[in-house]
Amino acid sequence: xxxxxxxxxxxxxxxxxxxxxxxxxxxxxxxxxxxxxxxxxxxxxxxxxxxxxxxxxxxxxxxxxxxxxxxxxxxxxxxxxxxxxxxxxxxxxxxxxxxxxxxxxxxxxxxxxxxxxxxxxxxxxxxxxxxxxxxxxxxxxxxxxxxxxxxxxxxxxxxxxxxxxxxxxxxxxxxxxxxxxxxxxxxxxxxxxxxxxxxxxxxxxxxxxxxxxxxxxxxxxxxxxxxxxxxxxxxxxxxxxxxxxxxxxxxxxxxxxxxxxxxxxxxxxxxxxxxxxxxxxxxxxxxxxxxxxxxxxxxxxxxxxxxxxxxxxxxxxxxxxxxxxxxxxxxxxxxxxxxxxxxxxxxxxxxxxxxxxxxxxxxxxxxxxxxxxxxxxxxxxxxxxxxxxxxxxxxxxxxxxxxxxxxxxxxxxxxxxxxxxxxxxxxxxxxxxxxxxxxxxxxxxxxxxxxx
Amino acid sequence: xxxxxxxxxxxxxxxxxxxxxxxxxxxxxxxxxxxxxxxxxxxxxxxxxxxxxxxxxxxxxxxxxxxxxxxxxxxxxxxxxxxxxxxxxxxxxxxxxxxxxxxxxxxxxxxxxxxxxxxxxxxxxxxxxxxxxxxxxxxxxxxxxxxxxxxxxxxxxxxxxxxxxxxxxxxxxxxxxxxxxxxxxxxxxxxxxxxxxxxxxxxxxxxxxxxxxxxxxxxxxxxxxxxxxxxxxxxxxxxxxxxxxxxxxxxxxxxxxxxxxxxxxxxxxxxxxxxxxxxxxxxxxxxxxxxxxxxxxxxxxxxxxxxxxxxxxxxxxxxxxxxxxxxxxxxxxxxxxxxxxxxxxxxxxxxxxxxxxxxxxxxxxxxxxxxxxxxxxxxxxxxxx
Numbered sequence: 001x002x003x004x005x006x007x008x009x010x011x012x013x014x015x016x017x018x019x020x021x022x023x024x025x026x027x028x029x030x031x032x033x034x035x036x037x038x039x040x041x042x043x044x045x046x047x048x049x050x051x052x053x054x055x056x057x058x059x060x061x062x063x064x065x066x067x068x069x070x071x072x073x074x075x076x077x078x079x080x081x082x083x084x085x086x087x088x089x090x091x092x093x094x095x096x097x098x099x100x101x102x103x104x105x106x107x108x109x110x111x112x113x114x115x116x117x118x119x120x121x122x123x124x125x126x127x128x129x130x131x132x133x134x135x136x137x138x139x140x141x142x143x144x145x146x147x148x149x150x151x152x153x154x155x156x157x158x159x160x161x162x163x164x165x166x167x168x169x170x171x172x173x174x175x176x177x178x179x180x181x182x183x184x185x186x187x188x189x190x191x192x193x194x195x196x197x198x199x200x201x202x203x204x205x206x207x208x209x210x211x212x213x214x215x216x217x218x219x220x221x222x223x224x225x226x227x228x229x230x231x232x233x234x235x236x237x238x239x240x241x242x243x244x245x246x247x248x249x250x251x252x253x254x255x256x257x258x259x260x261x262x263x264x265x266x267x268x269x270x271x272x273x274x275x276x277x278x279x280x281x282x283x284x285x286x287x288x289x290x291x292x293x294x295x296x297x298x299x300x301x302x303x304x305x306x307x308x309x310x311x312x313x314x315x316x317x318x319x320x321x322x323x324x325x326x327x328x329x330x331x332x333x334x335x336x337x338x339x340x341x342x343x344x345x346x347x348x349x350x351x352x353x354x355x356x357x358x359x360x361x362x363x364x365x366x367x368x369x370x371x372x373x374x375x376x377x378x379x380x381x382x383x384x385x386x387x388x389x390x391x392x393x394x395x396x397x398x399x400x401x402x403x404x405x406x407x408x409x410x411x412x413x414x415x416x417x418x419x420x421x422x423x424x425x426x427x428x429x430x431x432x433x434x435x436x437x438x439x440x441x442x443x444x445x446x447x448x449x450x451x452x
Numbered sequence: 453x454x455x456x457x458x459x460x461x462x463x464x465x466x467x468x469x470x471x472x473x474x475x476x477x478x479x480x481x482x483x484x485x486x487x488x489x490x491x492x493x494x495x496x497x498x499x500x501x502x503x504x505x506x507x508x509x510x511x512x513x514x515x516x517x518x519x520x521x522x523x524x525x526x527x528x529x530x531x532x533x534x535x536x537x538x539x540x541x542x543x544x545x546x547x548x549x550x551x552x553x554x555x556x557x558x559x560x561x562x563x564x565x566x567x568x569x570x571x572x573x574x575x576x577x578x579x580x581x582x583x584x585x586x587x588x589x590x591x592x593x594x595x596x597x598x599x600x601x602x603x604x605x606x607x608x609x610x611x612x613x614x615x616x617x618x619x620x621x622x623x624x625x626x627x628x629x630x631x632x633x634x635x636x637x638x639x640x641x642x643x644x645x646x647x648x649x650x651x652x653x654x655x656x657x658x659x660x661x662x663x664x665x666x667x668x669x670x671x672x673x674x675x676x677x678x679x680x681x682x683x684x685x686x687x688x689x690x691x692x693x694x695x696x697x698x699x700x701x702x703x704x705x706x707x708x709x710x711x712x713x714x715x716x717x718x719x720x721x722x723x724x725x726x727x728x729x730x731x732x733x734x735x736x737x738x739x740x741x742x743x744x745x746x747x748x749x750x751x752x753x754x755x756x757x758x759x760x761x762x763x764x765x766x767x768x769x770x771x772x773x774x775x776x777x778x779x780x781x782x783x784x785x786x787x788x789x790x791x792x793x794x795x796x797x798x799x800x801x802x803x804x805x806x807x808x809x810x811x812x813x814x815x816x817x818x819x820x821x822x823x824x825x826x827x828x829x830x831x832x833x834x835x836x837x
Contacts (some may be wrong), residue, residue, distance in 0.1 A: 191731060224719075252711055252712070274681065282696060284696070298700070317656070321656065323655065327653045328654065331812065331813050336648055338626040342627070346605070347559065349608045350608070353604050353608065354558055357517055358550060367539060377620070379620050382670070384670050387669075388666065390671065392688060392716050392717060395710075397709065432454045438453055
C-alpha cells in the first residue's frame with residue numbers, strides 16, 4: 001500500500017494527480033473535498049483510505065482489493081467496469097502492481113494463461129508469424145544469389161519494411177513494438193523503434209536461414225563502402241549485423257555484373273555519352289614477393305562515362321553534321337577576344353566579388369552592413385534538379401601517358417560500352433580529362449574513335 | 453579539356469607570375485613569409501609547378517581576400533596607415549555607398565588598358581607615358597594590381613564552376629584564352645584556343661549546347677555543388693586508391709579493377725541511403741575550417757601599412773605622384789625583385805600576331821589536331837600528391 005501511495009504522490013502535479021487528467025471527474029480524487037466538505041485536499045489520501053478500509057474491515061473484507069474482487073465476482077456492474085477500464089484505470093492498476101514488483105513470474109504466467117483462453121496469441125502464433133515474415137519477399141531475398149537491381153536500394157526503407165512486416169505478422173510486431181516503446185513517453189521516436197524491430201527481426205531471420213539476407217547484406221555493403229576493415233566486419237557478421245565475407249564477395253560480384261551490363265547498354269543507346277578518364281598512379285607494395293608479384297609503381301587509368309539527365313539528352317552527334325571543319329577558315333581574332341557583353345558581365349562579376357569581400361570583412365568585424373545584391377549575374381545556369389548518371393569504367397591496366405596504351409584504353413572503352421565499329425567511325429564523342437589525356441587521344445588521329 | 457585541370461593551370465601561372473622573393477614589398481613569397489607558410493610545400497621552384505593544389509588555392513584565397521580588404525580600406529581612407537578605420541567606415545556605410553565603392557573598384561580592376569600602361573612588361577610605344585623607367589614603388593603597385601585582376605578572374609571562374617553557370621564559365625574562358633597566350637604554357641594556350649574555336653565556329657548548336665549543359669556536374673543536388681568533370685574523376689581515382697589493399701596480389705588487383713572500380717558511385721549511393729534511413733544526417737556535416745580572418749587581416753595590413761596600394765584617381769602619372777609622395781621617410785624595402793607580366797595584354801599582342809591562329813587553322817584544316825607538349829604539363833602530376 002505504501003508503494004501505491006508513493007506512486008500517487010509521484011504523479012501528483014499542481015495539487016491534482018496528473019494520471020487522472022484524461023479521466024472522468026468521478027475518478028479524480030481531488031474532487032473529493034468538495035463532495036465531502038470539511039476535508040482538506042488529496043494530501044490526506046492515506047487518512048481517507050484508512051477510513052474506507054476500516055469500514056470494509058467492519059463489513060468482513062480484508063482489504064480494498066478483496067472488496068474489489070468480491071464486487072467483480074458477485075456484483076459486477078458492467079458499465080461501471082467499462083468506464084473504469086476505458087479511463088485507463090485498469091491498465092494503470094496493473095502497471096502499478098508491475099512497477100511495484102508485485103507481479104512475480106508465476107503470476108504473470110498465470111495471467112497469460114488466463115488471457116490465452118480469450119484469443120490472445122500464444123507462442124505458436126508468434127512462431128507462425130515469424131515464419132511468415134522470414135519467407136516474405138521483403139526479407140527473404142538473397143542478394144548474393146539474385147541479380148543485383150537498383151530497386152534494392154529503393155526498397156531498403158525501414159518504414160516500408162516495417163509496414164509490410166506488420167501486415168504479415170501483426171501480433172508479433174505488436175509484441176516487439178511494446179518492447180521498444182520508451183519508458184518515458186516524451187522520448188518516443190516511432191521511426192527509431194521501427195528500425196530496431198526490423199533490424200532485430202532481420203537478424204533473427206538471417207540466423208534461421210542464411211539466404212534471408214537482404215537487410216544484413218545491405219548493412220555489410222554499407223560497412224564495406226565505408227571502408228570498415230575485414231575483422232570488425234567479421235565480428236558484426238557473428239553478431240548478426242552483416243553477412244559473411246564470402247557472401248559479401250558474391251554480392252559485390254552481382255553488383256559488378258549489373259554495372260557491366262549497364263555500361264554495355266550505353267553503346268546501343270541513341271543518346272550521347274561523355275567519357276572522362278585520368279591516370280591512377282600508386283605504389284604497390286607486396287608482402288610476399290614472387291616472380292610475378294613484386295613491388296612496383298602501378299600506372300592504371302580510371303574513368304567514367306557520363307550520361308546526361310533525360311531532359312538534356314539529344315540524339316547522338318555525328319562527325320559529318322556536328323563537326324563543321326570547313327568553317328575553320330572563318331576563324332579570326334575576334335573569336336578569341338572577349339566581347340563587349342563579356343566585358344560587361346566580367347565587370348558585374350568583379351563588382352559582386354568586391355561586395356562579397358566587404359560582407360566577409362564585415363562579418364568578421366561583427367558589423368551589420370546594408371543588404372546589397374552581391375550575387376554574380378546568372379548567365380546560363382545548369383539545372384540543379386536533374387542529376388546525370390555516372391557509370392564508372394573498369395580500371396584499365398594501361399598508362400594513358402603512352403600513346404600506344406591510349407589506343408588500348410579507347411578500344412577497351414569501346415568494347416565495354418558496347419559500341420559498334422560503325423558507331424565508332426561515324427559518331428562524335430566528347431572526352432574530358434587532363435591536358436595529357438586529351439592531347440594523347442588526339443594523337444590517334446581519330447582512327448578508331450572520332451572526337452573533337 | 454577538363455575545367456579542374458584548367459583551373460590548376462591558371463593557379464600555376466598565377467604563382468609563377470607573382471612568386472617573387474621574400475624581401476619584396478609585395479609578392480606571394482613575401483605573403484608566405486608573413487603568414488608563416490612553407491614555400492616548399494606550395495611551389496616547386498625547379499619544376500615551376502604548384503606542389504599541392506588545395507593548399508595553394510587556400511593560400512591564394514587568403515591573399516586575394518587580404519588584397520581586397522586593403523583595397524576597400526584604401527577606398528574609404530586613402531591616407532590611412534592602418535585598416536583600423538575600415539570598421540568605422542563599414543559601420544556607417546549605406547547601400548548606395550557600398551554599391552558605388554564596388555562599382556568604382558571593379559571598374560579600376562578591370563581597366564585592362566590602364567593596368568597595362570602601368571605594366572613594365574608592355575611595350576610603351578602605344579602608351580602616352582614617357583619612356584622613363586618606372587618609379588621603384590610603381591612596380592609594386594603594378595604587381596599588386598595585376599594580382600588582384602588575375603586573381604579575381606580566377607575566382608570568378610571558380611565560382612562559375614561551383615555554381616554551374618556555363619555562360620559565366622565561357623565568359624571566363626574568353627578572358628583566359630587571351631591570358632594564356634601571354635604565358636609560356638603553350639599547351640593550354642593552344643587548348644583553350646581550340647575549345648573556343650570549337651564552341652564559336654566548329655560545333656553545331658546542339659553539340660555546343662550539350663557541352664554547356666555537361667561541362668560541370670552536380671551529384672549532390674546542392675546549389676553550389678557543381679564540380680568539373682575531371683574533378684569528379686579525381687574523386688573516383690581517390691576512391692579506387694582507397695580500396696586498394698595494403699598488400700597487392702594479382703587476385704586483389706583483378707578484383708579492384710574489374711569489380712570494385714565499377715561500384716564507386718554505387719557505394720556512394722549506399723552510404724547515402726543508409727544515412728538517410730538511419731536518420732543520421734552525416735552528409736550535411738562538413739569540417740569547419742579555422743577562420744582565415746587573422747591571415748586576411750595580416751595581408752591587408754602588409755599592403756596598407758606598407759603603402760603598397762595606391763588607388764590613382766586620374767591618370768597613371770597621378771598614381772606615380774601619390775606613390776612617390778613622402779615615401780622616402782618610410783623604412784620600406786626597395787622595389788620588388790620581379791615585374792609581373794600583364795598576361796592579358798601580352799596575350800592580346802600575341803594574338804594580334806595571328807601566328808597562333810594560323811597554326812590552329814592549319815591544324816584543323818589538315819585534319820591534324822596535334823600540338824607540341826611542353827614542360828608545363830608537369831603541373832598535372834601535382835594532383836596526385
